Amino acid sequence: MRNRPSLRSRRSLLRALLGACATPMPFAALAGFNFFTSEYTASREELQAQIAKRFPVQRRYADLFTVGLRDPRLGLDPRSNRAAITAVLSISSPLLQPQTVEGIVSVSSALRYDAPARALRLDRPQAERLELQGVTGRDAERLQNIGAVVAQELLRDQALRTFTAEELTVGRKTYEIGAITVQDDGITVELK
Template identity: 80%
Template sequence: MPLRTSQSSRRRLLGALLGGAALSAPLAALAGFNFFTSEYTASRDELQAQVAKRFPVQQRYAEIFTVSLRDPQLSLDARNNRAAITAVLTIASPLLKPSSVEGLVSVSSALKYDAAARALRLDRPQADRIELQGLSGRDAERLQQIGAVVAQELLRDQPLRTFKPEELTVGRKTYEIGDITVQDDGITVALK
């Protein structure tokens, strides 16, 4: 005769296997949490959606230029444990003819965890590549320098993922974020 168990019995059994963690939260809410390795993984698609919500961004430079970033694309570099954002860059100024120049900027960054905000943030971003359309010579070099400085400033401490308190709590245990590992398809954080 097959053994039949109720859903509450299965939950109790699963809770016992997981160290007594109460399973009052739906399992779908814990999809990125791996109980067995004590890790949380955020997929590249999830991170891309979070980054896109924070754009466009802009900043004035020397009261003469306005630098804007839009349409960000996140890429992950597992080999170097870095994240990169490539965005459309616009530099506008009444001194330019035409009054604005567009191009692309790629900024890569290490990652850090901000415990107070429960956020995974870019740390010391660096402009790796900047291309401006229709310019050459010294004007292009100067505008590339301005674009690189402002892009780095705009992306410094940019959050890639902010955790809700319930995402770091299972049963009575609240986890802290430990090591951060960049993979090709997501970012994994150790939970301690």
């Protein structure tokens, strides 16, 4: 007669298995390549970490202003299939009193794949919202225009995720990136 597990141990095993299935896995654990569905999903956390490495950034404007961006936060909008970056904006100039004005800028963008660089990039970013602290009237309007133009320039073609050649190769097959889909908690790209 073979050894059969007792009813109690089978129930314990069943409870443990059901408990493991009921425990939600973090999205980051689900992120990555899925060759069965031919797609790759980059989680919001992964993308945020990649973006944060590229900041702070700054650029001179008309040799009178220095515009900088720091502390970026990634936003994802599945309805419009766009990504957004909200950052602290600073504008410095000897013409300003005080010499540095700060605020918040939100820039949204379509996404595109840059095949030679194997990078998922922002495409045609547009400043959607820009708020400056302590500046009003025509000065505020002029500084907002400068801030918006420079923020768009600083974020144009910014890479959200760069793939290595090894990541896109399985056996003898090298995958290309196809359709890009923005989701609530990440970005999925088609592997073809």
